[in-house]
Amino acid sequence: MRNKPIVTCAGDQNLFTAVYSSLSQQLPREPMEWRRAYGRAPKMIHLESNFVQFKEELLPKEGNKALLTFPFLHIYWTECCDTEVYKASTKDDITKWQNALRAHSTTDWLIVVVESEAKKKNKTNILPRTSIADKIRSDFCNKQSDRCMVLVDPLKETSRSQESWSLFLAKLRTLLLTSFTRNLGHFEDEMRTLREKRTEPGWSFCDYFMVQEELAFVFEMLQQFEDALVQYDELDALFSQYVLNFGAGDGANWLSSFCQPVQSWDGLALRKPIDMEKRDLIQKRSANLLELRSYLFSRQCTLLLFLQRPWEVSHRALELLHNCVQELRLLEVSVPPGALDCWVFLSCLEVLQRIEGCCEPAQMEANVAHTVGLWSYATEKLQSLGLLCGLVSETGPCSEDLQRTVDLLAGLGAERAETANTAQSPYKKLQEALSSEDAFEKHYLDLAHTTIEMYNGIGRSRSAKLVGKDLADFYTRKSVPQKAEPFLQGALRMYQSEGWALPLTHTRKQLAECQRQLHQTEPYLQTCCLLAADVNLAVEERRLYYQEILAFAAQRSDHSDDVLCLPLASFAQLVSLRFEPPNSVVHVGGSLSMELTLRSLMPEALHLDYFGGYFHYSLDKNSYRKTAEYLTRHKPVGGSVTFQPEENQGTRGPALELSEMYEKSPSEGGLISTGVICKNVHMLIRTPDTQAAGSSLERNAAISLEDGANTLKCSNITLQPGINQITFHTQAREPGTYSLRQLGAALGCLNLLLPHVYPIAQYDVYSQEPQLKVEPRSECLLAGVPQKLRFTVTTGHYRVKEGDTLQLSNADSLTFLTGGSPSATISTNSNCEVCQKPLSVQRSDKVTTLSLPPAPPYHLMEFELNVVCALPEGGRLLNGEVPRRKERADSCSANVTEQRVSVDCPWSIYSTIISLTFHLPLKAQHVLLSSGTRKYIQVCLENTSVFNFQLSDSSLTTSQDVAFRPLHMAGAQDVYTRQCLYFVWEVTWCQDLPASLPVHFSVNFSPVPFTEPYEHLQPFTYLFHLEHFYTLYTVRAEILPPEDTMFCKTGSLCSLEICITRLCDPLDSEETLTDCEGYRSTQLFYQVVDGGSNWAVCGRSSGMVVIPVQQGTRHTVQMEVMPLFAGYLPYPDVRLFRYLPHHSHSQQLDADSWIENDSVSVEDPSDVGSMRAQGPSLSTVPSTSSKEQKGLPMPRLQPFHPGQISNSSAGRQILVIPSTDDHVLEVNVT
């Protein structure tokens, strides 16, 4: 029965018994607010009471602090309604009661007067003025009139009765609470005083414990579990602090009782609300630490379960168990080995069962996270018990173990009564588990599997794996390695994928042991080699595993059919690879070496029978023809591949491949955004599962050797620990690409294999056709000057034998110079010079023969030859005439000449055509200048090349009877690049001038400065043709100022006089049109053109004159012009044309050379002149408008040849002064 606060009842017992049931029912019905001291939050509580009959013994004696038995309220019940009776007995009785209370200084009392209507009616002699209640009030409650309550007809359902009940109950509750507050407050004060004395000698924790627990009991009684729990927690904390202080050297005397050796380890007992045995022990100050803790926790557990907080129980339990172990250690309590394990194990199970007992299974399942710690702890403890008692071994427990078991079981004592009938009680479990190996195994496996399942269920896979490892340990000890192995593998995979080196090594060691026992040779050896390479192990241990491998390798070397494959990666890491030649391109038959750098991970030197690289051959259709040059250009320089060290066999996952990213604004050019891009996100963001699946264990399983068609092997290799270099040599065979796919090695009957090599290392083998390449040594070739040509012979697969020649067909204008002693440089493809050998050049009429020195295949032969390209033809006069060739004009404008040489090579039946482009170094232009009838020829020579030349011996010759007198400086002159040099001759003749004059210009030139004497320098020649250059007319213009003034003025009219004079008699060659008026005359058209807009021509600017064709005839034309500007103004141009009436040129329908009418401007005379030099057919470029009007009978204008008109006023200027009245000075300020 639960404790309730005691309320005593005095007075009429029958009356109380009558109302008792309804009273005890009604009291807790309504909650009451309890306001409390010390600022504690007010609470609503439902009050209940245990009503007992008042006895004097019940009143607490002085010094008795028991609260549970403390009567909180005393009620006196009376039914008295008669004054007489009251005076006679009731009053005395009440007085006596009051005195008893006062003697114990109790102030919590209440007098209840029960009135009944029935009795009132019977007693008519009652004084109506005062009721009994009033009397009592005046007698006893001198200032507390509310200490007397009236209860009317308590057993009847009248409204008065109801009202009086509620009043009474409210009063009762108030009084009860008041009593609680006062009495508990009093008690707490005393308790606190006691606590403050804790530093005094003789203070006992046990005594204090009892006191504070009393308070807890009361709170529990009042159903204030929270408060009750607080009391225990305070006790707990106090005790813990003392233990800690003890540990720090500050021991309290009373603690010594807790330090007594532990003799009983029966675990927590949580099934009883109060473990009276233990409580007694505490009260007697004879409890030890475990007993105190057990009791304390059992109370806390009870209260927590009342509070519906089972999960806190489990948390606290775990904490408590850890704490107890620590405290026993701190207090240096002697505990028999295993005893604590028993205690913890029992306690864990007890707590778990207790919680299970008050929770739904579904609830349990949902809160596995809270209980799994206890499960795991229990498993751990059971395992250590098993180890201790020799239950985890192949052989079973020895006698010592049995003795220990017996001792441990003895410490458990007898099973507690409350669990004696439970089949699965912790006690029974432990006893059973310790009784035999099989039972232990059953219980242990049961626990362990439950724990693993729970851990996995809540996603704590690491914890689960750790328990699994314990389980594996258990199996290993039991010599059941096949069961241990999967657990170890699981744990191993996780440690590997998360990169925890130390646990990895440890687990791997265990696994190796397992595999050894299981005779799993291949996995065992794999593990062994990983362990032998493990730097976390001591060298001795590594050696041991290494010896294992060697032993195996040696042992079965005779059975060659049974070969085991082990991953090479666990023996040695690939550091780098280097090909020689460094571009890793080699021709067919060439030698190639590959240098591998390996880091051996073994603790000792590793002797391998052979070491080989396996290559994959691929004939890439596009690339196998590629030349060495191409392949070299597209390979990383250096030819070495560096391998990333695979940390822990790549468990880490790939490294981040980051690159920077910039985005620029297209419009402004500024940076819009920048960032870092991870290129291998797909590799990194993988689920851990797939990552683990790709781990080395799986990969190693798939080891297989690819076909060994292309292998490089080295025999008898010894790998020292650390860096080693192995060099392979091979001769290239088939052309193609060879990629290193695998590396393999043999160690006795073991094959070591590296199944994948990344990054790809490959070499290319090529086969190349022999090739000849001819190219100029300088940027461009110049004609006329000896130039160097570089010949490059790529021998390819062809071997150049003694007597092999190159036959060069001679082009007509290209000469190979045989002088000097040319020598060929022979080098390998990779530009390593081998030797220099002489080369002989022979020239015959048709061919130039180059005798090549012998050269091995896949070499380069280089030599240089001098060559001279003759200047383009045109230097010679064909039959005294300028040869008319169309190309001449073309090549002149392009300024280049193309030469083709065909070469016959010994390796091919076909000729190789070499095309060479020569640039002309010089360009010539001529101009015919006239002064009256005197003629001059100016030749302008422009140096178009980038070299400087010296010109000498310029000459102008012609076949006609004409003499040229040079007016320019004689002797050699330098002409620098892009410069021009002018030569001027005066033409003199004795007889009549020929109508057409072919002229040949020639000048010697040589490059400056002289680098070497040139023997084959040809003079530069230039041919041109002069026609109709005899002067027929002179035109003289004269501008005269107005008659009354000295100078011309702007804006005023001046007269322009044009005087046209015929200088000679009609010539035969002249196509004159005769006008029959006695004289042979011709019609001329003149035109005044002012190119500079200096003049305004007033009136007609052009006109036609008829002039007799006779020496000395003259025609003068007057015109008016007006100067527009002041200053020295050039004269306006006066142009003269031949005027052809429309009927007169019927035969000349080729209208190209005719100008339609005066509105059509004629081309620049100088331009026309230069054109004319080529011949009349090229005189003018036809204009489009002329074509349109072709065929119309229009008069035409024919321009004169440039030499035929001499303008005597050309270049003249006249001073024009500004007009007086408008001085306009234009000043521009900028």
Next chain:
Amino acid sequence: YLQCVSDLANYPLYIRSIPTENQLKFHYTVHTSLDVVDEKIAAMGKALVDQRELYLGLLYPTEDYKVYGYVTNSKVKFVMVVDSSNTALRDNEIRSMFRKLHNSYTDVMCNPFYNPGDTIQSRPLCV
């Protein structure tokens, strides 16, 4: 005690234990404690980031050690294992140790020669 820094994928970046004996057990303990760290991170979810509370508190006690956890905003985990009997270390001290550890870790990250993800070498990452 023992310190450990571990990255997002629970790969250990730095492990140091004083004393050095029994290192294996420490490693197992720390590794297992990552379960609880993960659990706590998952439970806190977004709230963790918002509150800026990086300290995870006591992860779990064992018989001999107390394991404390701390996680940075970038989910780099710090775990500290302290001897249970060492009662001088209160929550506040542990917290400030973690904060110092975090600062040291940040310094390491700021080192331009440090390759993220590498095991942290020869750094006085001690409190």
